[in-house]
Amino acid sequence: MIRVTALGHYFAPLEDDALLPPLQAALKEAGRGQYRRIDRFVELALLGAGRCAAGRKLAPDCGLYLGSGLGPMGDNVRVQQQLVLERFVPMPFNFINILGSNAGFYVAKDLGLSGQNYFVSRRGASFEAALELAVMDLELGVVRQALVGVVEDVSLPLAEHRLRQGLAPGTRLAEGSHWLLLETSAEEGCKLEYTRHPDAVSLQLALSTFPEVERRGAPTGPFHDSLTGAWVTERLRAGAPQGLIVTAGTGLFHFRP
Amino acid sequence: MAGAYLRGTGLACALGLEAESCVSALLQGRVKPSRVRLEKLSEPAELAYYRIPDGAELFDPQRFERLLPAVLRAAVDEAGLTEAERRVLPLFIGSSCFSIGFSERAYAAALAAGTGAALPMPEVGYDYLAGLTRRILGSNGPHWTWNTACTSSANALLGALRALQLGWCRHALVLGAELANLTTLAGFTGLQLLADAVRPFDARRSGMVLGEGLAVVVLSLEPGSAGGMKLLGGANNCDSHSVTVTHPDGQTVSAVLTQALATAGVPPGEVRGLRAHGTSSPGGDTAEAMGLKRVFDPLPPVTVLKPYLGHTLGACGVNELVLFAGALKRGQLPVTPGFEQRDAALALEPITRPAPAPAGVYLLNHFGFGGNNTVLALEKAP
Numbered sequence: 001m002i003r004v005t006a007l008g009h010y011f012a013p014l015e016d017d018a019l020l021p022p023l024q025a026a027l028k029e030a031g032r033g034q035y036r037r038i039d040r041f042v043e044l045a046l047l048g049a050g051r052c053a054a055g056r057k058l059a060p061d062c063g064l065y066l067g068s069g070l071g072p073m074g075d076n077v078r079v080q081q082q083l084v085l086e087r088f089v090p091m092p093f094n095f096i097n098i099l100g101s102n103a104g105f106y107v108a109k110d111l112g113l114s115g116q117n118y119f120v121s122r123r124g125a126s127f128e129a130a131l132e133l134a135v136m137d138l139e140l141g142v143v144r145q146a147l148v149g150v151v152e153d154v155s156l157p158l159a160e161h162r163l164r165q166g167l168a169p170g171t172r173l174a175e176g177s178h179w180l181l182l183e184t185s186a187e188e189g190c191k192l193e194y195t196r197h198p199d200a201v202s203l204q205l206a207l208s209t210f211p212e213v214e215r216r217g218a219p220t221g222p223f224h225d226s227l228t229g230a231w232v233t234e235r236l237r238a239g240a241p242q243g244l245i246v247t248a249g250t251g252l253f254h255f256r257p
Numbered sequence: 258m259a260g261a262y263l264r265g266t267g268l269a270c271a272l273g274l275e276a277e278s279c280v281s282a283l284l285q286g287r288v289k290p291s292r293v294r295l296e297k298l299s300e301p302a303e304l305a306y307y308r309i310p311d312g313a314e315l316f317d318p319q320r321f322e323r324l325l326p327a328v329l330r331a332a333v334d335e336a337g338l339t340e341a342e343r344r345v346l347p348l349f350i351g352s353s354c355f356s357i358g359f360s361e362r363a364y365a366a367a368l369a370a371g372t373g374a375a376l377p378m379p380e381v382g383y384d385y386l387a388g389l390t391r392r393i394l395g396s397n398g399p400h401w402t403w404n405t406a407c408t409s410s411a412n413a414l415l416g417a418l419r420a421l422q423l424g425w426c427r428h429a430l431v432l433g434a435e436l437a438n439l440t441t442l443a444g445f446t447g448l449q450l451l452a453d454a455v456r457p458f459d460a461r462r463s464g465m466v467l468g469e470g471l472a473v474v475v476l477s478l479e480p481g482s483a484g485g486m487k488l489l490g491g492a493n494n495c496d497s498h499s500v501t502v503t504h505p506d507g508q509t510v511s512a513v514l515t516q517a518l519a520t521a522g523v524p525p526g527e528v529r530g531l532r533a534h535g536t537s538s539p540g541g542d543t544a545e546a547m548g549l550k551r552v553f554d555p556l557p558p559v560t561v562l563k564p565y566l567g568h569t570l571g572a573c574g575v576n577e578l579v580l581f582a583g584a585l586k587r588g589q590l591p592v593t594p595g596f597e598q599r600d601a602a603l604a605l606e607p608i609t610r611p612a613p614a615p616a617g618v619y620l621l622n623h624f625g626f627g628g629n630n631t632v633l634a635l636e637k638a639p
Contacts, residue, residue: 064495069382069383070381070382071382071383071404073378073381076378077377077378079444080360080361080364080377080378080440081377083298083361083439083440084361084364084439085364085375085377087298088298088299089298089300089302089443089444089446089447090440090443090447091447092447092448095444095447095448096626099406099626099627100383100403100404100405100406100409101404101405101406101408101626101627101628101629102626102627104405104495104627105495105497105500105627105629108495108497108628109497113495113497114494114495114496114497114509114512115494115495116492116493116494116495117405117493117494117627117628118403118412118493119403119405119627120401120402120403120404121382121383121384121402122384122387122400123382123383129402132399132401133401133416136416136420136423136425137419140422140423155378160376164378165381196425248399250399
């Protein structure tokens with residue numbers, strides 16, 4: 001039986017004329033370590049994962065499953081400017097920061113983890129993709145504890161970030177980092193069940209058996225890869241007495257109180 | 258737990274444009290790095306590089322569209338999948354370059370146009386390869402895309418294996434993809450990790466040589482006509498010693514090797530051979546050698562494939578699996594070109610003469626930036 005035993009959450013809507021809110025104080029409050037030359041994406045990952053693990057000693061072999069639709073955009077933009085506009089070899093720390101595995105490395109270092117560590121993407125459903133891999137490993141017994149998160153950062157100016165994603169001018173943007181701790185040996189916590197269905201008809205039949213449960217299918221919006229993660233962490237934090245259903249393709253997650 | 262059969266393979270790399278001819282070239286010892294000059298930098302750099310011999314402009318990102326169809330179709334055709342099976346085929350993708358080449362080109366063109374509206378990183382996200390693969394195959398299955406640096410496609414193989422073991426699917430397609438792009442070549446130049454020749458575990462090793470490759474494996478619960486090779490198991494862990502260098506004492510390398518052996522149900526003494534990661538970097542090879550010595554006594558025959566196709570980064574997991582499995586099927590462990598002078602500190606000598614490849618279990622190591630380590634266990638049937 002898989003249970004959700006902790007939640008971690010950071011969400012910040014962004015104003016067009018404002019700078020990105022500094023995260024150092026929040027990181028310090030969450031008791032996270034200080035690291036040089038990390039980027040915004042890593043800071044967001046450290047903050048959300050740190051809040052999820054707050055007050056707990058995670059098992060060193062806890063698996064880490066980080067999803068993101070766009071990855072570390074700030075440093076990707078900076079590297080491309082250095083290379084194409086300024087025509088310089090990218091600065092080493094900027095180049096390292098664009099690697100998908102970078103954020104997982106710092107979260108593992110910060111929380112003392114040495115187990116499985118994945119960065120995975122599926123545009124529009126990166127949280128679900130990470131969750132599927134974590135459930136897979138928990139069910140197979142590859143890991144007994146899994147930290148699952150989704151992180152989306154933005155790059156300034158926001159007008160360019162919107163343009164990059166084909167969003168209309170003025171579309172509200174936000175940063176997010178949303179995490180769940182899943183365990184197979186816990187006695188308490190919301191239960192998580194996952195079933196795969198061969199096709200959409202089978203999935204609809206299964207869904208019809210949960211009339212009272214809150215559902216979320218493919219999310220849409222300007223920061224949509226983190227939307228499901230945000231929805232799940234917020235609803236579970238609020239108790240979600242009827243439970244939650246998240247669908248990903250023909251797979252169905254059922255969070256059951 | 259049951260393994261999964263390598264039911265179909267496809268490959269394009271510096272050795273050729275088709276898997277069987279690449280394996281033949283490997284066993285003939287063909288090593289052909291070329292020189293690439295990064296002209297567009299204010300201080301142009303030149304580096305050795307293993308390119309796919311397609312005759313196209315190296316940095317043209319449209320090469321994905323031209324090269325990937327044949328590689329995909331070779332694997333799917335060999336696997337003998339029906340149309341219905343192709344339509345629901347889940348995709349497990351590992352890469353470290355994705356569509357970055359398209360962004361570089363579009364941004365440069367916009368800057369050259371001088372309209373003042375140039376947007377850096379106009380192409381975002383990691384889904385380009387999944388979309389292209391779906392379009393070529395007409396598949397509509399789910400996809401997962403890994404970006405864990407040099408372990409990306411090895412992790413995709415591990416993910417596919419586990420999905421099969423859980424019964425989530427009967428067949429799975431795994432793609433490893435790396436094509437030349439300015440970001441990768443200039444980025445590694447800036448890190449000063451490159452050399453002119455690959456010399457794995459050699460006393461004179463001084464760095465890696467990059468390369469490109471596209472490779473596909475169809476994994477299946479059923480052997481099909483190709484039969485013979487099975488992905489048995491594997492493991493992944495994270496070494497938080499340094500974001501760029503594996504811990505030199507080999508502790509995390511030995512841990513992931515031990516976990517991989519456990520998933521395969523094989524003791525170290527029964528391993529018939531090992532395809533080392535062997536980037537030829539001073540620190541990386543040291544950590545790998547130290548890790549191997551913690552697990553094996555004596556070491557099984559060790560070989561390295563990067564002298565043939567370069568380090569294809571996130572794609573090396575699938576690229577080198579296709580080559581290694583192809584060589585094993587022909588009964589041979591390929592030699593390691595470039596190894597000439599023993600490093601007394603490592604005391605590890607990869608094979609320099611062809612060795613037989615009997616039935617049994619073989620390991621493949623992968624270590625990446627971000628401390629990401631993955632070992633795969635492959636079984637050659639009797």
